Amino acid sequence: MSQSRHIVIIGNGISGVTCARNLRKLDSGARITLISGESKYFFSRTALMYVFMGHMKFEHTQPYEPWFWEKNRIDLKEAWVKQVDFEGKSLLFSSGEKLAYDALVIATGSKPNKFGWPGQDLIGVQGLYSKQDLELMEKNTQSGVQRAAIVGGGLIGIEMAEMLAYKKIPVTFLVREKGFWDNVLPKEESELVSRHIREHHIDLRLETELKEILSDSNGRVRAVITSIGEEIPCQFVGLTAGVTPNIDFLRNTVLQVNRGVKVDEYFQTNIPDVFAIGDCAEFEKPPAADRRNIEQVWYTGRMHGETLAYNLCNKPVPYRPGVWFNSAKFLDIEYQTYGTVPPTWDESQVKSFYWEHASGKVCFRMLMNSSGQILGVNNFGFRLRHELMDRAIREKWSGGKVMARLKHANFDPEFFAPYYIEIQNAFKTEIGGHFHLAKKSFIQKLFGASV
């Protein structure tokens, strides 16, 4: 490949870093610069909560030691980009410095949504996305917070609630929807999570919106008013009603943007040699039927970076994500999903099988099409094997075949309760099918946990 082309990546999150790493693997000659004002070294954004709760130090969230970047000749530039001169192919930093590029990758991620609530910029009101947000949250919750309110029931909201619980700060959790995260989770799963949130003594208020944030005389939050007019005294407010592409510095330029930077399926923007990946990219059309125009997940960011790096060094291929997967952890309950499980479905087209353990903390759902082939699964409180579920969905296994192999799909540690036997049993009763129930091994019978 070209000997000295300079590829500049704005943003050192998972998309930008994956892109840089794969570029280096494919092209040993290119000059690669990775820019971030947030943090010199790449860190795992999803792990910020663990730093707050004392599970890790910030440096533990950095997947690569400092020598890694030097060894792979990836230049790190700690600066904020103020402006891009697309015609002159150069960047202007807030320091006044400039940097020329041959190819530009925009991977600037997201920022927390703010919907124009009165008082949203008061002291003690914040989102949680960046390293700076974490530092701010540590400062904001250091003392004098008797209660906190969290607005918006998504993954960051529940993380924030868990973080505040660590500091023994009582939390009121305002969620607009009827059920927790019910724009993603079906009713039963949403209820399962809601119950668990309450088990942790978090005051979860469903179908409740934020109307206004009230200030004390020092410009600090003192209370929130909800949509039903209730005033809840609180000294900290977390705004976690989703995120939006972080591209303000690119608006009103020749670059075509909408909510995010507009790209085609090759991550190509309207300007040659300028690309966008990760949270900040907006596809002209969704990359697959069950996908959205903007993909704001760790895993998709990684795939974007992987694919674009390949495209910058080879004959470009269109971005084709495979079977969808995702995971999260709600306080103590782990969640994984493989394939397509929307919150609601047309019952004439889609058959749902749902099993829940008596504890109310473990469940499994499988959706099948009208011919009984698997579309996707949700599993809570136990783990499933990605490779096997990916294959099952890709090869359109029948529900019965999935059940027959459920023991092999199980990814829980050894000696854990074999929930799969109960699931198989329930499937046989409700749906039927010709498969044998898995048997406990002798060792499992002797020492293992029981369901």
Next chain:
Amino acid sequence: MKGIEKLGLGLFLIGLIVFLIIPFLGTYTLSEDLVLAKTKDIHQEKMAEILEPMYGKEYGSSFSFLAAFGENFGTYNDQLKSQQLWDQVIWDDYSFALAFSALQSPVRENPWLYFGLSIGLAVLGGFLYNFRQYQNEPAGIKNNGIFHSSLKNKGLIGMLTGSFLILFYVVLYWFPAYLVNLVWMVSPISEILSGNPASQWFLYGLIYTLAIIVMGIRMFRKYRGNKYQQLRTASVMFFQTAFAFLIPEILVLLNQPYFDFKNIWPLDYDFFYDYQISAFLSGGGVGMFMLIWGILLIIVGVPVFTYFFGKRWYCSWVCGCGGLAETVGDPFRQLSDKSVKAWKYERVIIHSVLVLAVVMTVVTIANYFSGFSFLGNVTNQLHSFYGFAIGSAFAGVVGTGFYPFMGNRVWCRFGCPLAAYLGIVQRFKSRFRITTNGGQCISCGNCSTYCEMGIDVRWYAQRGQNIVRSSCVGCGVCSAVCPRGVLKLENGPEENRINDLPIIIGNDSIKINL
């Protein structure tokens, strides 16, 4: 902290303080009869003469007694040494035996009372503190605040704890004569088990076992809901109590050789020493069984079990050092160094110790079969060097004393020759691996942070690669702390155990022909 936990902590601290005060109690009076009774025939006459100035004098503390002993005894030896009369020098160290018998103290009079007030209170307090931890919380990962803790994140309390442990080990190994009160205190227990008075090693074994049990209870609470952790904790508690502590003592009671059936050469570095071999050979059928059992463990047990289960079958389910690390050491697991640099040091040091242990043993055996004509003196020098540098300083002082500084597996990771041997088998011929669950890793770093062996688990997991590392002891904590269900300890076919995924599962854009 609730009332009962505060009470527990209070009792533990009182017990600890009493334990620390006990060595300073009582007086020491030496008589000729005692000296004659406690020294070897060949030294009796000489020792009785050397120590004559001390007879009948009452020394108020172990310090003054041992100072006087050192002065008299040292003067005699130094004189001989300066005249190079090496064969007349008395090399035996009688300080412990003489201090032990010269002691008059309330502890010696009332051992059970002092035992109750020190170790008893500490154990009771530890139990009360631990037995209902997290009672009103759902089961789950309990790592809150670890890096905000002074004890667990190298703060002042951590430094003090580490210094205390180091001091304890130094005194235990090299100055046990200062601990005779404590040894008298546990002597009645030793009498019950083996019919013999206690030694400092019995004292150590007792404390070690009790510590594993009390902190094992903590593990049961901390990892509630995680059967793997529960079972392996129960396993190390059992093997320590039964195999390392009780059975060897009972064997002595039955007039059989003292033997720990689960200790394996080269961790058990003196297994092939001449005095061990003669103990086995003179031990009749039982002794012969011990010898064969020990050799079978080395040449069959280690490779076969490690092939099927990985080295975890030993390191985190059976081993005594592992047992202490996994219970008492668990609060410090996050302090291990994860850098590549540390890994480089680890490989050089641990394999050097293995080579040293093997060379020493080969020389010992050659010497034995040549009727002690081959390198006779060198063997002894090697033994004393190894015993001092590796057996005591590395495994004991550094291995445990450094828990609060470098994590709970310093010895297992950098020093244990058996771990090195198990690790070679695990790396090259085993069905064990930690499977990475496709593309689910989010690089958060919990796995690497809580890996006691300092393995950068995330390095592999975020690439979708399985983790196959010689040092992994299979504690399973990476799998437990992973928030996305990415890691699973498994035994499976060797094929594809080490995998490489250029494109992580879930991305169909790029087709690569492998």
